Amino acid sequence: xxxxxxxxxxxxxxxxxxxxxxxxxxxxxxxxxxxxxxxxxxxxxxxxxxxxxxxxxxxxxxxxxxxxxxxxxxxxxxxxxxxxx
Numbered sequence: 001x002x003x004x005x006x007x008x009x010x011x012x013x014x015x016x017x018x019x020x021x022x023x024x025x026x027x028x029x030x031x032x033x034x035x036x037x038x039x040x041x042x043x044x045x046x047x048x049x050x051x052x053x054x055x056x057x058x059x060x061x062x063x064x065x066x067x068x069x070x071x072x073x074x075x076x077x078x079x080x081x082x083x084x085x
Contacts, residue, residue: 001018002028002033003027004027005034016037024036
C-alpha cells in the first residue's frame with residue numbers, strides 16, 4: 001500500500017496495525033517513496049535464547065553411553081589378508 005505522509009497522519013493507528021500484520025506500507029512525499037513501515041522483530045534476551053537451546057537439546061535423543069561396538073561388525077566378510085573372503 002502506498003500513501004502520502006499527510007494522509008498517513010490521519011490513519012497512523014490503522015497503518016501500524018496493517019504493518020504489524022505483514023502488509024507493506026510505503027509512505028510518499030510529493031509522490032516519491034520515502035518511508036516503509038514494517039514490524040520490529042522481537043529481541044530475545046540471553047536467558048530466552050538459553051531456554052530455547054535447552055529445550056532443543058532435551059528433544060534430541062541421547063546416544064547410548066556404552067554398548068557393543070560396530071567397528072568389527074563387517075570383519076567376517078574379509079579374510080586375514082583384508083581381501084573379500
